[in-house]
Amino acid sequence: MINKDIFKIWAPVDAKWVDWVRPVPFISIDDELKTYESFNFVIPNVNYIEEKSVDTAWFVDLPSYDSVAEGLALASKFGFRPIPIYNGTNEQQGAMANVNNQTIEVALVWGAYVLLKLKLEKDALPVFLLDSNRMNRYKMSPSVFDNSWDIYHQDIPSAEYFLNNGIKKIVVRGKEKIEKDLSKIFYGFQKKGIKFFFTDGYSEPKEVVIKKPKRDDD
Amino acid sequence: MRLISIPKDKYDEYRLNVIFDCYKWDPQFLDNNTIAKHVLVITKEEHEELMKYTESLDVETRAAEEFLNKNLKFAKKLALPKKLSRELRNMKNYSPDKHVRLMRYDFHPTIEDKWAISEVNSDVPGGFAEASLMPQAAKDVINMEELWHKNFGDILTNAIAKKVKVNGTIMLVHCTSYSDDRQVMQYLGDKLKKMGFKIIYAAADHLNFKNNEAFSILDGNEGKVDGIVRFTPLEWLIDIKPKRWQGYFDTITPSCNHPVAIFAQTKRFPLIWDLLEKSGLKLDTWRELLPETIEVKDAKNKEGFIYKPACGRVGEKISIKEACVEGEYEKILKDVKKHPKKYLAQKRFNSKPLVSDEGENYHVCLGSYSVDGKHAGYYARISKTPRIDSNAADIPVLIEGGIAL
Numbered sequence: 301m302i303n304k305d306i307f308k309i310w311a312p313v314d315a316k317w318v319d320w321v322r323p324v325p326f327i328s329i330d331d332e333l334k335t336y337e338s339f340n341f342v343i344p345n346v347n348y349i350e351e352k353s354v355d356t357a358w359f360v361d362l363p364s365y366d367s368v369a370e371g372l373a374l375a376s377k378f379g380f381r382p383i384p385i386y387n388g389t390n391e392q393q394g395a396m397a398n399v400n401n402q403t404i405e406v407a408l409v410w411g412a413y414v415l416l417k418l419k420l421e422k423d424a425l426p427v428f429l430l431d432s433n434r435m436n437r438y439k440m441s442p443s444v445f446d447n448s449w450d451i452y453h454q455d456i457p458s459a460e461y462f463l464n465n466g467i468k469k470i471v472v473r474g475k476e477k478i479e480k481d482l483s484k485i486f487y488g489f490q491k492k493g494i495k496f497f498f499t500d501g502y503s504e505p506k507e508v509v510i511k512k513p514k515r516d517d518d
Numbered sequence: 519m520r521l522i523s524i525p526k527d528k529y530d531e532y533r534l535n536v537i538f539d540c541y542k543w544d545p546q547f548l549d550n551n552t553i554a555k556h557v558l559v560i561t562k563e564e565h566e567e568l569m570k571y572t573e574s575l576d577v578e579t580r581a582a583e584e585f586l587n588k589n590l591k592f593a594k595k596l597a598l599p600k601k602l603s604r605e606l607r608n609m610k611n612y613s614p615d616k617h618v619r620l621m622r623y624d625f626h627p628t629i630e631d632k633w634a635i636s637e638v639n640s641d642v643p644g645g646f647a648e649a650s651l652m653p654q655a656a657k658d659v660i661n662m663e664e665l666w667h668k669n670f671g672d673i674l675t676n677a678i679a680k681k682v683k684v685n686g687t688i689m690l691v692h693c694t695s696y697s698d699d700r701q702v703m704q705y706l707g708d709k710l711k712k713m714g715f716k717i718i719y720a721a722a723d724h725l726n727f728k729n730n731e732a733f734s735i736l737d738g739n740e741g742k743v744d745g746i747v748r749f750t751p752l753e754w755l756i757d758i759k760p761k762r763w764q765g766y767f768d769t770i771t772p773s774c775n776h777p778v779a780i781f782a783q784t785k786r787f788p789l790i791w792d793l794l795e796k797s798g799l800k801l802d803t804w805r806e807l808l809p810e811t812i813e814v815k816d817a818k819n820k821e822g823f824i825y826k827p828a829c830g831r832v833g834e835k836i837s838i839k840e841a842c843v844e845g846e847y848e849k850i851l852k853d854v855k856k857h858p859k860k861y862l863a864q865k866r867f868n869s870k871p872l873v874s875d876e877g878e879n880y881h882v883c884l885g886s887y888s889v890d891g892k893h894a895g896y897y898a899r900i901s902k903t904p905r906i907d908s909n910a911a912d913i914p915v916l917i918e919g920g921i922a923l
Contacts, residue, residue: 319545395738
């Protein structure tokens with residue numbers, strides 16, 4: 301398989317929601333593909349939901365490959381379609397960077413083989429996958445390559461698209477809270493009637509109210 | 519000029535190839551697919567006319583910016599940000615022959631069967647890979663061998679190679695957090711690397727300047743830099759701390775583009791044309807193609823004018839009512855009222871849409887590049903609304919008839 305094949309497994313042309321799969325981490329997969337295939341991540345147990353709700357989309361926002369593994373857990377157990385929306389680039393060769401985006405590439409190759417074994421419905425509900433390390437802006441020196449990144453409103457479907465496709469609720473599975481960049485987008489969604497829930501993976505999702513983003517967050 | 523549909527059974531494969539082989543890493547914007555299902559074909563006559571217009575505009579623009587660089591008092595009315603204005607006096611050593619001058623003029627067909635231009639992307643035009651590789655990807659699926667395209671990437675990299683020392687180090691300066699910036703730089707970097715250059719992908723603050731020469735401070739890539747290709751807009755650059763960006767203005771390291779590009783980048787450039795013409799400069803082609811442009815305050819009781827931000831990019835904040843999303847139009851008008859000097863008023867032209875085989879109307883923005891004064895190819899976008907913005911789709915441009923370089 302080459303990178304295009306891996307991408308096609310994550311984004312089969314006839315499936316719903318796959319138009320939002322970001323190609324970025326798939327682009328540089330090629331050369332090291334053989335090495336990637338030898339990695340073996342573990343699919344975690346998911347105990348914080350009992351059954352999926354047809355009006356609910358999910359966002360998994362966990363560090364690095366954990367987000368891929370958790371997304372695949374939701375796919376395996378409940379039939380969600382994982383939609384990777386990672387958008388970070390790799391650093392200049394030889395430079396220190398503040399985010400390791402390469403591990404995501406490895407996890408996506410591994411995940412493709414997992415997905416091949418699953419029979420997901422064409423119109424399966426989406427679970428969008430994000431790396432919560434993306435906003436690691438700390439630079440120990442100005443010479444560090446800053447490949448941190450944010451998710452923007454243009455990277456996911458609009459509130460109208462979600463609503464028109466029967467999605468009235470969004471659950472975020474994160475570490476502690478809904479991250480700043482997502483909150484900025486979701487605040488607008490909330491105003492349009494979408495409800496939000498959060499789970500840290502230990503307890504059932506609880507409804508949350510997204511606060512208006514501060515001006516300096518703009 | 520016409521649209522040719524990409525055969526439905528070949529589109530998915532074409533889209534995949536455009537993403538992976540043509541550096542199109544942002545194929546989706548909100549709910550819109552940004553890879554068009556059509557090809558834009560222009561006639562030989564249209565190509566020759568556009569080529570002529572582009573080169574004439576380029577002569578006028580470069581003469582104007584060189585004049586302004588020596589006569590900064592004329593630039594006052596451009597109302598450039600203060601921090602930026604302060605640096606302009608440091609560009610006295612600018613020598614056009616030492617740098618690569620890249621611009622893209624955005625043409626639109628009008629209902630009067632003429633061309634109008636909406637702007638020149640003078641500072642950091644994009645669309646490199648779309649202009650260079652997408653046409654071939656399209657040709658592979660439409661089976662029209664007689665059509666051809668001008669390879670922008672070849673022209674730009676050859677121009678860079680003429681001015682940067684053989685096997686030298688080139689820093690591709692961009693916002694490293696944005697993958698849509700990186701895709702533009704990656705295409706260029708891969709091409710330049712094949713030509714023997716050492717490529718450094720880095721951010722604007724990874725350059726330091728000593729004795730007007732550029733040096734990389736990027737971890738593991740420290741040392742002298744022989745060429746700079748900048749994709750970070752100047753008005754963003756000046757917000758970067760620490761202030762190493764000052765060196766960009768008086769560097770002798772070959773740059774593409776040198777900050778002298780700012781004079782034409784601001785959409786307020788037409789507001790000083792009267793002054794420039796009084797000093798003997800010619801702007802006839804600009805006058806012919808750009809709709810009437812005036813200060814916001816002068817447009818108060820005039821019909822048919824729209825507002826545009828002086829530093830706007832990709833169609834953002836342009837007050838075309840029917841193209842605005844809910845609440846956007848009112849927001850723009852409020853901002854115009856608050857900051858009139860950050861905007862200008864421009865007579866709206868009537869874009870003539872092209873009709874696809876499927877009977878749908880598409881408005882076209884046909885970007886025409888110039889590199890060091892010569893026409894260098896096309897980058898086009900189509901949209902169902904007259905405002906061509908980030909929701910528009912990239913469309914490859916192919917040319918009919920014999921090759922006219």
